[in-house]
Each structure stands twice: as C-alpha cells, then as structure tokens.
Amino acid sequence: MTRVAMLAGGVGAARFLDGLVRVVEPSDVTAIVNVGDDMEWSGLHISPDLDTVTYTLADLVNPETGWGLRGESRRTLDRLSELGGPDWFMIGDLDLATHLYRTHRLSQGDPLSAITRDFTARLGLECMITPVTDDRLRTVVGTDAGELAFQDYFVRRRASDPVHSLRFDGAESARPAPLVEEALNAADVIVIAPSNPFLSIDPLLSVPGVRELVIANRSKVAAVSPIIGGEAVKGPAADILQSLGHDVSALGVARLYDDLAEVFVLDDADAALASSIESETDMRVIVMPTLMTDVEAKMALASGTLEAARNVP
Amino acid sequence: MTRVAMLAGGVGAARFLDGLVRVVEPSDVTAIVNVGDDMEWSGLHISPDLDTVTYTLADLVNPETGWGLRGESRRTLDRLSELGGPDWFMIGDLDLATHLYRTHRLSQGDPLSAITRDFTARLGLECMITPVTDDRLRTVVGTDAGELAFQDYFVRRRASDPVHSLRFDGAESARPAPLVEEALNAADVIVIAPSNPFLSIDPLLSVPGVRELVIANRSKVAAVSPIIGGEAVKGPAADILQSLGHDVSALGVARLYDDLAEVFVLDDADAALASSIESETDMRVIVMPTLMTDVEAKMALASGTLEAARNVP
Numbered sequence: 157m158t159r160v161a162m163l164a165g166g167v168g169a170a171r172f173l174d175g176l177v178r179v180v181e182p183s184d185v186t187a188i189v190n191v192g193d194d195m196e197w198s199g200l201h202i203s204p205d206l207d208t209v210t211y212t213l214a215d216l217v218n219p220e221t222g223w224g225l226r227g228e229s230r231r232t233l234d235r236l237s238e239l240g241g242p243d244w245f246m247i248g249d250l251d252l253a254t255h256l257y258r259t260h261r262l263s264q265g266d267p268l269s270a271i272t273r274d275f276t277a278r279l280g281l282e283c284m285i286t287p288v289t290d291d292r293l294r295t296v297v298g299t300d301a302g303e304l305a306f307q308d309y310f311v312r313r314r315a316s317d318p319v320h321s322l323r324f325d326g327a328e329s330a331r332p333a334p335l336v337e338e339a340l341n342a343a344d345v346i347v348i349a350p351s352n353p354f355l356s357i358d359p360l361l362s363v364p365g366v367r368e369l370v371i372a373n374r375s376k377v378a379a380v381s382p383i384i385g386g387e388a389v390k391g392p393a394a395d396i397l398q399s400l401g402h403d404v405s406a407l408g409v410a411r412l413y414d415d416l417a418e419v420f421v422l423d424d425a426d427a428a429l430a431s432s433i434e435s436e437t438d439m440r441v442i443v444m445p446t447l448m449t450d451v452e453a454k455m456a457l458a459s460g461t462l463e464a465a466r467n468v469p
Numbered sequence: 470m471t472r473v474a475m476l477a478g479g480v481g482a483a484r485f486l487d488g489l490v491r492v493v494e495p496s497d498v499t500a501i502v503n504v505g506d507d508m509e510w511s512g513l514h515i516s517p518d519l520d521t522v523t524y525t526l527a528d529l530v531n532p533e534t535g536w537g538l539r540g541e542s543r544r545t546l547d548r549l550s551e552l553g554g555p556d557w558f559m560i561g562d563l564d565l566a567t568h569l570y571r572t573h574r575l576s577q578g579d580p581l582s583a584i585t586r587d588f589t590a591r592l593g594l595e596c597m598i599t600p601v602t603d604d605r606l607r608t609v610v611g612t613d614a615g616e617l618a619f620q621d622y623f624v625r626r627r628a629s630d631p632v633h634s635l636r637f638d639g640a641e642s643a644r645p646a647p648l649v650e651e652a653l654n655a656a657d658v659i660v661i662a663p664s665n666p667f668l669s670i671d672p673l674l675s676v677p678g679v680r681e682l683v684i685a686n687r688s689k690v691a692a693v694s695p696i697i698g699g700e701a702v703k704g705p706a707a708d709i710l711q712s713l714g715h716d717v718s719a720l721g722v723a724r725l726y727d728d729l730a731e732v733f734v735l736d737d738a739d740a741a742l743a744s745s746i747e748s749e750t751d752m753r754v755i756v757m758p759t760l761m762t763d764v765e766a767k768m769a770l771a772s773g774t775l776e777a778a779r780n781v782p
Contacts (some may be wrong), residue, residue, distance in 0.1 A: 199512035199572035229544060235566035239591060242573055249562050253548035259512035260555055278552060 158462060159184045161343035163370070165356025166193070166205040167222035167390055168382055168448075169349035170212035172461075173283070175454025176347075177213060180462070182282035186339035188366075190351070191268070191287045192295035192324055192359030195307045197245055200255040201262055204307075205356070206272055206287060207254055214279040222390070225250045244312045269333040284335060288360045291330040295359050296323050306355070315392040318399040322354055327362035340369045345465040348379035350446065352393045353412050354400070361416075370416050378419035378465035379439075380446060380457070381406040385425045389447065405429060410437055419464045421446060421457075440464070471775060472497045474656035476683070478669025479506070479518040480535035480703055481695055481761075482662035483525035485774075486596070488767025489660075490526065493775070495595035499652035501679075503664070504581070504600045505608035505637055505672030508620045510558055513568040514575055517620075518669070519585055519600060520567055527592040535703070538563045557625045582646040597648060601673045604643040608672050609636050619668070628705040631712040635667055640675035653682045658778040661692035663759060665706045666725050667713070674729075683729050691732035691778035692752075693759060693770070694719040698738045702760065718742060723750055732777045734759060734770075753777070 158180045162173060164187045173187055190205045204223065211217040211225060218224045228248030237243035247255070261271040267290040276285050297309040298321030309317060340346060351357055361367040370377060383406045388394045394404050402408040406426045413420065414437040422430055423446040430441040442464040448454045471493045475486060477500045486500055503518045517536065524530040524538060531537045541561030550556035560568065574584040580603040589598050610622040611634030622630060653659060664670055674680040683690060696719045701707045707717050715721040719739045726733065727750040735743055736759040743754040755777040761767045
C-alpha cells in the first residue's frame with residue numbers, strides 16, 4: 157500500500173493522476189486541487205481544475221483539449237452569444253450541468269469539498285479529489301493592463317499579458333478543506349504535479365498550513381517538472397518564469413521547489429541540467445521521460461516518481 | 470393611435486398581447502409583467518412570465534406548451550438529472566441562455582427592466598415589456614404543506630395543493646419599475662389580461678402605487694375573464710377561486726375586479742352571467758369569444774376589448 161497525496165492543477169495534474177490510479181490503489185490517492193482558477197460566471201460557480209481532474213479520471217474528458225467533456229455541444233453558449241451575453245469562456249451543454257449541480261449545492265450551503273466528493277462518487281471514482289479549501293480563493297494576475305481575475309487573464313486574454321505579480325485573494329483567511337491536512341500527513345509520497353508553479357501550485361501553498369505541512373513532510377515529496385527543454389508542455393509557465401525573472405528552464409522550476417521537495421523529476425531532454433540542479437539545490441534529481449503521451453507513459457511516470465520518492469538514499 | 474398598457478401574467482397574457490400588437494402599433498403597447506413567479510435556480514435568475522411573453526411575441530414560443538422555446542432540447546437538464554441535481558423545473562438548452570444572459574447582467578448591477586428592454590430589442594420586439602418592479606417580489610403560497618415558494622407549488626408539486634393564502638414577499642418595499650407608472654397614466658386603455666387573478670394579477674397590484682394607479686384610471690380599464698364556463702383556460706385559477714371561497718365562475722372573477730375595471734370581457738359561453746355581473750358590480754360587461762385558438766381569434770379579442778374600453782357609454 158502506497159498512500160499518495162498530490163498537489164494538483166489542471167491538465168498536467170489530471171494526466172499524472174490518470175497514470176497514478178493505475179499503479180496504486182485509487183482509494184489510496186488524494187488529489188488536492190487548486191481553486192484559485194475558480195470563477196463566478198453568470199451566477200454559476202465554475203471550478204475548472206476540479207472539473208479537469210474529475211473528467212479525466214472518469215474518462216469523460218475531451219482528449220483533444222485535455223479539459224471539457226468528450227462529445228460536448230454548445231447549444232446554450234451559441235445562443236448566449238447571439239443574445240450578446242458573455243461567450244468567451246467555453247461552457248458546453250454537458251459541462252453546464254456540472255456547474256448547475258455545483259452551484260445548486262453551494263446555494264444550499266454545502267461545502268465545495270462535500271459537493272466534489274458526491275460528484276466524483278457518482279461518476280464512479282474511487283480516489284479522493286478535494287479542493288484545497290472550501291473558502292474563497294482567487295488568483296489575481298498583475299499585468300500591464302492592471303490586475304486581472306485569473307480567467308480574464310488566462311482565457312479571455314489568452315494568457316498573452318506579461319505577468320508581473322500574482323496574489324491569491326482570500327488566502328489569508330482560507331482554511332484547508334477537511335481532507336487536506338490528513339492526506340498530506342498520512343501520505344507515503346506527496347507529488348507536486350507537473351502543473352504551473354505560479355498559477356497552480358502557489359495558490360495551493362498559499363492556504364495557511366499547506367506550505368508548512370509540505371515542508372514538514374519534505375522527505376516524502378517529489379516534484380515533477382512542468383518545463384521540458386525550456387518550454388511548458390502546456391500553458392504560460394515558461395512566459396511567467398521569464399517575466400518574473402526566473403531561469404526559463406527546469407532549473408528555474410527546481411529552485412522554486414527546493415524547500416518543498418526531496419526529489420525533482422526531470423525529463424530526459426533536460427538531463428544536462430541534472431548536475432546543476434543537484435549542486436544548486438538540496439534535491440535529488442531523477443531523470444526519466446515525463447511527456448504523458450499515452451496511458452503507458454503516464455503509468456511509467458507515476459511509477460518512476462513514486463519509486464524515486466520512496467528510495468530514501 | 471391607441472396606447473395600451475397591460476397587466477400581464479404568462480401564457481394567457483402572452484396570447485392576448487400577440488393579438489394586440491397586430492391591431493395597434495406595437496410601440497404603443499407596454500406589457501407590465503408579473504415577477505412574483507421569479508425564482509433562483511442553481512444560481513440563475515429565472516423570470517418565467519417575462520420569458521413567456523417575450524418568447525411569444527418574438528414568435529419563438531413552443532406552441533404545444535405556450536411557454537418555453539420551439540425546437541428546444543434538454544441536453545443539460547438530462548445530464549443534471551443524471552448527476553442528481555434539481556431537474557423538476559424544465560429548462561431547455563436554449564432557454565438556459567436567456568437565464569445566463571439575465572443573471573450575468575444582474576450580477577453586473579443592471580436592473581431587470583433594463584435587461585428585459587435590451588433582450589426584447591435584440592429579439593426585434595417593438596412593444597415595451599417591463600417587469601412590474603426591479604425589486605425582489607416573490608409569491609408565497611400557503612397550503613396544508615406549509616408556505617411554498619411559487620414554483621415549488623406550481624411546478625414541483627403541480628399546483629395540486631389547495632391554496633389557503635397568498636402573500637407577496639418583498640411587496641411592501643418594492644417600487645414600480647421605471648416605465649410602469651408612466652405607461653399606466655399615458656394609456657388610452659389598460660387591459661387586465663386573462664391571467665390568474667391571484668397568481669398573476671394580484672402580485673402586480675401588490676407593488677405599492679400600482680393598484681392605486683389602476684383604480685385612478687379605472688374608466689380606461691378592461692379586464693378579460695380567465696374563467697370560461699367555470700373552468701380556467703389554463704392553470705389553477707378555478708381551484709384557487711374555490712379554495713379561497715369565491716364563486717368558481719367569471720362572476721367570481723368579476724367581483725374581484727370591480728374596483729379596478731370599467732369593462733369586463735366575458736366569454737360567449739358565460740353570456741348568462743352578464744346580467745348578474747352588471748347588477749352586482751359597477752362594470753359594463755362585453756360578451757365575445759375569448760378563447761384565443763388562432764391569430765384571428767387573438768386579434769378579434771384584442772380589437773373587441775379595446776373598442777369596449779374606449780366606448781365610454
């Protein structure tokens with residue numbers, strides 16, 4: 157039995173989890189998911205990272221995009237567009253049911269973590285998926301155009317603004333959701349997913365107590381680099397490393413994770429960086445293929461990461 | 470030029486309006502619509518009567534039901550049902566766009582009347598459609614099962630509970646929407662639509678100032694009976710007349726409208742009641758076909774009603 161807790165963003169984390177639940181008991185896995193991307197949209201509460209992780213593990217995700225649902229349609233969104241309503245955030249007809257369900261439950265006073273538990277159980281998932289907090293947490297992106305709400309920056313403006321600063325609105329008073337502390341303490345391995353360090357992992361760590369718990373458990377923590385060959389597999393991680401003055405490479409990411417993780421998983425393509433990382437940080441570096449191109453690759457990455465994290469030298 | 474203001478509920482009012490805008494200039498018509506049926510549903514603001522009136526005049530309404538949209542689908546609702554979400558209120562995929570649009574605008578601070586004006590303009594309507602108030606007004610139905618929110622009574626429980634009392638939550642502090650008072654004062658004819666007197670007309674009149682203005686303009690007011698041959702054309706009007714101790718007939722309705730209207734429009738089938746109504750009330754009774762079975766019937770009813778109201782004896 158290997159209990160695994162993961163700090164998870166969206167697509168990259170979801171793919172890693174999809175491999176992970178095939179190499180350990182799904183019920184031993186807890187995904188602690190970012191909610192800094194959450195938004196209110198026309199009265200609905202949308203939790204993009206929770207949905208991406210859930211849809212992926214339920215084998216419902218659109219494989220083309222890595223988010224949203226397979227076989228999705230946009231009847232409502234097209235009509236909303238005709239009406240002059242907000243149409244810049246893709247919400248499919250089936251996806252909409254998720255948001256309506258969640259918002260209905262929230263309006264009845266249920267916490268997001270309980271709603272997520274019921275939702276994932278109904279989809280047949282055995283692993284635990286929890287928001288990092290039931291409290292309001294919103295990533296705010298500082299740009300030349302001023303401070304932008306996360307989805308405004310990410311979707312509406314296509315992550316095209318150089319990012320000068322990030323803050324996590326609500327973080328100071330947010331409390332970890334019920335399962336979070338127990339999952340981190342009980343885990344045999346804590347994985348920092350190959351997610352955006354600034355937009356996915358930092359908001360998780362901003363919830364008081366979470367960073368401290370990860371640091372306290374550092375000997376069990378493995379971080380997977382989301383940067384391969386100086387580029388992000390997906391999303392604006394490389395641009396943000398640059399605009400915030402970091403090295404645009406796995407080395408730049410490794411420096412950010414030094415106090416959090418014992419093991420750093422580096423892609424084969426970056427093998428040349430291994431010695432720099434090991435000399436500059438206190439992390440052990442493991443080099444392996446990290447591109448999750450198919451199920452086998454996902455499983456191999458999950459197995460290799462767990463093995464490295466458990467192999468205390 | 471005949472300026473017409475109408476106190477309007479849902480289906481019956483919408484059908485009358487559909488005839489009315491064909492016999493007078495649509496831009497001379499103002500429909501003042503009930504919002505006591507409005508509800509919050511999974512975070513969305515739903516205004517069933519505004520939508521029924523708008524969809525009907527825009528020739529988008531489902532002719533089978535008299536509400537909802539033609540060619541509607543229920544992809545989102547079916548999925549929501551699978552998820553265990555609230556599925557008792559029929560919300561089609563296209564209809565959903567209306568609610569999303571409205572809720573989005575409301576969340577930006579726009580008043581319901583302005584949103585309705587933009588929405589109806591976008592659908593090409595020339596007549597004015599306004600909620601009776603921009604403030605919160607909710608019909609609460611007293612039954613053996615306790616007080617029920619309107620749609621709980623009407624849709625979820627299929628209007629099957631005997632109604633003992635009605636109240637209009639928010640009425641005391643509600644203010645008429647911007648166009649309402651002007652429309653009532655400027656009208657050559659005010660029509661009380663063949664809507665449910667208790668569930669559609671009373672909530673309109675409960676907004677402070679509206680009843681007083683209708684009474685002040687009584688000489689211009691024509692009310693169309695929603696009861697034909699002792700039965701409601703649609704909905705629970707007959708049951709409510711009975712449970713509240715009124716005569717289950719057009720006479721029962723006429724007694725309710727005596728202080729409001731100069732003219733009472735009675736269906737041919739109820740011609741025998743005309744003399745009783747004229748002797749018991751101060752209204753002039755006009756007998757004509759009131760079943761709005763097709764466009765010609767709607768137009769004839771609208772013309773006949775206007776003519777009667779303008780023929781001050």
